[in-house]
Every structure is written in C-alpha cells, then in structure tokens.
Amino acid sequence: MSMARIVSYAGAAAATLLPIAIAARKSARHIAVSAVALSLALVVSAFCVPALAAEAQDSVHSFYQTLLGAMKEGRTLGQSGRFARIDPVVRRLFDIPSMARVAVGGIWATLSAVQQEQVTAAFASYISATYAERFDSYSGQQLEVTGQQPSGSGIMVRTRITKASGEPVGIDYLLRQNDGVWHIADVYLDGAISQLATQRSEFGAILRRDGFDGLLTTLHRKVNLLTGTIAKAS
Numbered sequence: 001m002s003m004a005r006i007v008s009y010a011g012a013a014a015a016t017l018l019p020i021a022i023a024a025r026k027s028a029r030h031i032a033v034s035a036v037a038l039s040l041a042l043v044v045s046a047f048c049v050p051a052l053a054a055e056a057q058d059s060v061h062s063f064y065q066t067l068l069g070a071m072k073e074g075r076t077l078g079q080s081g082r083f084a085r086i087d088p089v090v091r092r093l094f095d096i097p098s099m100a101r102v103a104v105g106g107i108w109a110t111l112s113a114v115q116q117e118q119v120t121a122a123f124a125s126y127i128s129a130t131y132a133e134r135f136d137s138y139s140g141q142q143l144e145v146t147g148q149q150p151s152g153s154g155i156m157v158r159t160r161i162t163k164a165s166g167e168p169v170g171i172d173y174l175l176r177q178n179d180g181v182w183h184i185a186d187v188y189l190d191g192a193i194s195q196l197a198t199q200r201s202e203f204g205a206i207l208r209r210d211g212f213d214g215l216l217t218t219l220h221r222k223v224n225l226l227t228g229t230i231a232k233a234s
Helices: 003-072 074-093 096-110 113-134 195-226
Strands: 142-151 154-162 168-178 181-189
Touching: 003 074, 003 142, 003 154, 003 168, 003 181, 074 113, 096 113, 096 181, 096 195, 113 195, 154 181, 181 195
Parallel strands: none
Antiparallel strands: 142 154, 154 168, 168 181
16 A cells, blocks of 8 residues: 555544544533532532521421410410410411411312401411410420421421420421421321311311301401400300
8 A cells, every 4th residue: 555545544534533532522521520510519419408407497496485485474474465476476487378278178269369368367366376375384394306307398397395294295397498488387296197187177177067257257266265365165
C-alpha cells in the first residue's frame, strides 16, 4: 500500500473517531455533573428531612405548652377562660378547613359558601371547647413529644400524656404542610382511633336525622355546654 493511501486512510479514520471522542468527553462531563448534582441533592435532603420533622414537632410542642399553661391556671381561668386561651392556638395550629370538610363528609359539596364557613367556625370552636373541658386543671400531668415518622404526605408526631395517676396515654398527631406551615390534620388515640373518623360518624348521624341546621345547632350547643356558657343538665 502506498504512503499516500495510508495517509488517506489515517485521515478518514481520524475524521470518523473525532466526533466520537468529543461525544464521549461530553457524556463523561454530563455524568460527572449529574453525579455532583445527585450528591448535593442527597446532602440537602439529609438536612431537610430532620428539619421538616423538627418543625412538625414544634407545632405539637407549642400546642402542648398552651394546654399546660391553661391547665396550671385552670381554676383561675375557668371554663370560658381556658377556651379563650386555647381557641386562637387551635385555629393557628390545626388545619380546621380541611378537618371540617372531612368531618362533615359528602354533604360538604352541596353546602353553600356561607354554610361551609358557618360549620367550619363552629367546628373550630367545638375542638377548642373540648380541649378546654378535658384539660381543666394541673396535678402533675406530663405532656411529651416522643418522636415522629413519615406518614403518607405528612408526618406522624408521637406523644405521650402521663396522667396524675402515672397512667400513660399515647396520642399521635398527623401533620401536613399547608403553604409551608405544618398544621395538625388529625389526632389518633393510642395510635389507632382517628378523631376525624369518629367525628365524621357522629356528624353523619346528626345530618341524616336533623340536616345541616341540626348539625350547626348541635355544635353550638356543645360549645356552650363545654365552655360553661349554659349550665349542664344535672
């Protein structure tokens, strides 16, 4: 083979291999960049997940601090005073609109905007009044946040309430983010009994029997009884 032909073949081979080499170099660079990006994402995730969980726990801890404060001043505040102390915190930390929608059930979609606002407000007052009635005084009870774990689209914050007798009760709070803020979306007794499921069953029975107006009247009456606005029947 002549030298000219060898040179010709070499030139052709170089022309063929050069684009391949360039492509391989770009691919290697892309893989390296992707690997760095993935590593950074994992690092950020490792820091963010505990931070998010801590924020969720902070919401429950803040709620418990409010309950303890109301309990320690329970006799001085009285029923209505405890309600006034707890109610704004419940409205800030609980996802009341979502909880009311779930508790009311399928009829929610048939309600007018005014009716939805009415039952949501009454539902918030009912939750606050219930806590104000149950956490009425302090005798050494302990309210502790014990941990958390991912749960679907949210975080389940686990807590323990130790009664004055020393008996522990497990209460779990399901929290979801809403506009970047963690809100309580449901409460579970002993990790199994959903407060919302229980309320949905109770409200459903009232709605079937007395309709929407009956539910609203019942919620208002319960709030009045729990806050001492009207006397309980003896």
